[in-house]
Structures are given as structure tokens and as C-alpha cells.
Amino acid sequence: MADVIVVGAGPAGSTTARHIASHGLEVLVLDKREEIGRPVQCGELLASREEVLQIFPRSRGLDELDTVPLENVQRRFERLRILTPKGREYLIPFTGFTVNRDDLDKHWVSLAEKAGAEIRTGVVVEGLSGSEVITDQGRYNAKVIVGADGPTSIVATSANLKTPSSLSPALTCQVEGNFEPVAEMHFGSLAPGGYAWIIPKKKSANVGLGVWDRARSNGVRALFNDFITRRGFAPHSIAGGLVPMSGPVAKTVSKNVLIVGDAAGHVIPTNGGGVNVALICGRIAGECIAANLLRNEPLQRYEERWRAVVGHPLTIGLKTKRLADKFFGSDRRLELAMRIMGKKGMGRAIRCKRIFRG
Template sequence: MYDVIVVGAGPAGSSTAYNCAKKGLKTLLIDQRIKPGTPKQCAEGINEEILKELNIVIKPEWISKKIDSLIISNYKNNIILKGRRTRGYVLDRKKFDYALVERAKDAGAEVKLGIKVLNLKYNTIILKDKIEIKGKVIVGADGPYSTIGKKSGLGNPKLGCGYQYEISTQNNNHLSSLQMYVDIELENKGYLWIFPKEKSLNVGVGSMEQRNLKAPLDKFVKKLGLENEQVVEINAGQIPLHGPLQKFCNELVLLVGDAAGHTNPLSGGGIPVAIFDGILAAEVIKKHLKDKIPLTNYQQLWWQSEFGKATTASLKARRIYLRLLKEGKLEFYLNCLGTHNINSLKQLAKLGLKIPGIINKIKLFLFFKRFMKYYKYAW
């Protein structure tokens, strides 16, 4: 019998397996994919500060592009928030995810790939041909449609969705900037983005609702003048954008990452919290197996963490953002402000004073106050 069986070898599962194995627990990491990280599941962005906090030493081969700025745009006007140094990276998720699996293996976790978990009965996972594997603790890291979540009775999170093209092109005026576009004609319950890579762009659209996003993405690509460029990869999937499950653990099962609904509900970013979930889950599991501390402590500790606080703040900011988006206020603000390069919070505050109307200023202030305090935990 294993101490821990981790189902799913994305960042959350690999982090859990690595940290459990490091603590001397007999750990199995299992995934239905033959090569984790393929196909990629997101726009691949992560900030430098959170990597340091999570003790992840970035390797050059994981980096597709260094990022030093964020652009908020409605095509005509651009607010460019630029730092003096690298703020983050657009990763090569295929290399990054695979490296995390190898890290778990090197720490002592047993890894089985290309094997699908069909069912869960108490502390036993069921594979093809009715093969059974027992574990003292089961960790569901198997994504938004988690089999472990469903079969354990914890359920699956409420989902939004994303649709993205990776486009091979050098047609990008801001080679080191993450770009967010406001366009309510194409998407009024989310946003559109460009994340630059070394020789390509991740161009996508995300929505709080589940719907077909191909048509709005095609229109976005055309507005950007990229319709004749080569699409080298298409990524589509469901994203937990409505906050965590009401319960994401019980006396035998912990859910981590997307399976728990731990994606940031405003940005859609999920890599940092996935890695953190693995660290926290391993601590709780070790204490549970050694000292009989309840596994259910995981939920309380998660909400008390900086990621839990960031989720609470982001849910509030998300409500403000969606209201401003629906009312056309965000586009109005961009038209009022025009194009500006911002290098400090002081400059940003001064620019905000140009927004007409006290109520508009208050709405924008509340949005930034609730989100910016925890922005590093959001992507």
C-alpha cells in the first residue's frame, strides 16, 4: 500500500508528489497522458516573484520569453505598465511540466504514465482491467473534470472556458509585454490576451461562462492583423473561474489545483497556486499519517494562506471588473486616458485622477485596491 497516491501529473500533482516523496512518504504519481505538459493547458505566464516564494529555481530551458510589462488595451489606446526589470516569464509549459514530473521522480516518487484512473472506491483507485491500487491518502490533481473529485463526492468546480491559438509570427510591437484587451463586442464576461513567446504568440479569449469561443477568437485575430499567420497549435479547455469547491477535502481525499477550483477567479492563472497546493498538501498528509491530524485541516489552512486571501480578494475584484465591463466603463476609461507609459504606482494614481466623475474614480480605485495587493498570487 502506498502512503499517497496522486492522480494527475500537472504542476499541482507533480508538486504534491515531489513534496510527499521528500518527506519520506511512499508516493505514486499517475497520469493518463504519456507525456505530461502535452498539450499545454494555458497561456503559460508566471511571475518571477512567486517562483522565488515557492522555491522554484527557474531554468533557462523553461523560458520562452522574459516579461517586463503589462499592456491594457482597447486597440486604440494602450496603458503600458512597465517595470525596470524582468517581472515574469512566458514558459514552455511542455518542458516545465515534464521537468516537474522528473523532479518528483528524482525525489523518490514512483511515476506511472499513460494509465487512466477509472474509479475510486474508498482508498482504492481502479484502473483498466479492474486493477486496484490502494493508498492511505488519495490526492486528486486530475483537472477540472476530476474523476477523484467526482467519485469521492467532493464534486467538480464551476467552470468558465478558454480558447487559444499559438500563432507563429514576428508581428508583435511589444515583444516583452503581456497584453490584455477589452472588447465587449467579442467577450463581455472575460477578456482577450496576447502572451508573447520566442517565435510565436499565444492569442486567446477567456470567458466566465462555458460557450464556444472560436468565433470571437477568429475575429480578435483578424482585428490584430494576424489572420494570415500560421496557427501552430490550438488549445481549448475548461477553467475553474468561480472560486474553490465548497469542500475540497475529506477524511481520505485531498483535491489540489484545478480539481479543487483553485485557479485565480479573475486572471485565470493557476500555476503558482497549483505548486503551493502541493507543498501544503504534503505538510498536511505527513502530519495526518504521523500524528493523526485530520486531513480536513487542509481546507482551513488553504483559506488562511496568501493564496486563499488572494482568492477572496480576486472574487470581489472580479465582481467589480465584470460590472465595469458590462457597463462599458473599462472601454470608456481607456478612451478618456489615451495611451500612457506608466513606470510607478505614483504615476498610475495620477493617471487615475483623470477619470471623469467621483463614482468612476471610486470604482476603479476599489478594483485596483482589491486586486493589486495580491497580484503576485494571481499569475
């Protein structure tokens, strides 16, 4: 029996595994993908450490972004260009960088391996039965089981935990060319309930769009094709995914099972960014599991700790997203709302602060 089985080797799973294995505990990570990080289902934009601390001030000292090697950074930028439905531009100061997400996922997995975790790829988890993890390749036993298996987590549903209630479909691709070092976000009926993005990399860009969950039937693919064609882009490496936009789920621990990352709704509802939150909560999960197995501290401490660090900003972000949803249905209303918010309000919304305070 392993001490811990982590299902999912994305940023949440590998970070959780690393922080358990570093205590000398036995950790097995299972992922259904044959190759870690592929396909890339991400805009590949990460907020800088300074921005993460602005958004989650209580994450000080938990900053996993320090583990991004310089060679993984594709492009740094200092501003976001936000475009309204009518094309009015707002340049918002915001520092961040872009990455090749597949390389970065591999890097984070390698850190978990170096700490002593064992990684098995190409293993599909089908469900849980008590302390058993049922896979397409047999059953594994563990004292603690972690669901870091993304927004439709099979671990969560098998443990009677709820998964995020709102999942926004999104498509992404790579486009070759030279792009300005500014990340663009386009709002309006071109991406109802979400936005389209052009995110610069070294000699390419990550281009994509996400829409609200109710727009699924309207065809996210058609909107994506339209956005790409209008700009004359020749896309490759097209991939889709679901982004949890309903904030954290109500409960993330059940007996010997806990969930983290997208599985737990650890995503910023105003922009869909989840990598940093997954890293922060993954570390907390790892530390709490180690404390449980080594010092018998309750696993429930995990729930308290991640809420203390990211709970409040994510709640504010969710309120802002719900307010924005009231305007997303009409370009005219959205244009007006964005003008009223202005540059300052948009900057605050992106950072999960109340729009009209402070």
C-alpha cells in the same frame, strides 16, 4: 498498498507528490495523458516570484517558482499592456516570464521522480471506492488519495466534494514571429467576460482568449478565430481548456481524499492564473499528507493551511471578478469602468487587492 496516490501530473499533482516522496513515503502518480504536459492548455505566462509574494504575502518560504530552471524561461517582461474595448492602452508594471509549459510540467514531474515518486502515464482514473482508485487498467489502493486532476476532477466528484461551479472556456495557440516583451490583455466584446491575450515567447507568442462560462454557446471558437484572423496570425498547436473562475471550493478534504489545484478552484479569478497557486497549494498538500502519515496529524490541517496562505487574496479576486461581470456585458459600460479604475486600479485587481483602497 501505496501510501499515497496522486491523480494528475500537472503542477499541483507533481508538487504534491514531490513533497510527500521527499519524506520517504511511497507515492504513485497517475495521469491519463500519454505525454506529460501535452497538449499545452495554457497561456504560459507566470508571474515573477516578487509578484507572487505581492499577491500571496503569506506564501513566503513556499516559493516553488525557485524550481523553474533558467533554460525554461522563454521571455521576461516588466509590463502588461491592457487594452479597453475602444483600444485605449494602459501599461501596468508587472514582472513575469513566459515558458514552454509542456517542458515545465515535465521538469516538475522529474523533480517528483527524483524525490522517489513513481509516475504512470496513459492511465485514466474512472472513480474511487473507499481507499481504491479505479482506473481503465485496474485498481490501486492507497492510504491517502489526492485529486490534482483539473477543473472537472473525477476524484472530487467520487469523494462527494464539489468541483468549481464556474468554468470559463478558453482557447490557446502558438504563433511564430518577433513580439515586443510586453504581455497584452484585450478586453471587450471580443472576449465577453474574459480577455484575449498575446503573450511573447522567444520567437513566437502564445495567443488565445477566454470568455465567461455563459458565453459557451456563443462560440468561443468563433471569437478566437476572429481575434486571430484580424491580426493576420497563422496559428498552430491550437488547444482548449476550462478555467475555474469561481474561487476555491468550500471543502477540499473528505476522509482520506483531498483535492488541490484547479480541482479545488485554486485559480486567481481576475486573470485565470493558476500555475503559481497550484504550486503553493501542492506543496502545502504534500507537507500535510506527510505529517498525517508520519505523525498522525489530521488531514484537515491542509484545508486550514492553504486557506491561511491563498484564501484571502482569492476571495478578494473573486469579489472583483463578480463586480467586473456587471460591466462585461456592454463595451460602453466596460470602457467607462476601466477608465474609472485607471492604471492603479487595474494593477490592484490583477494582484487580488481591493481596487479602490490603499
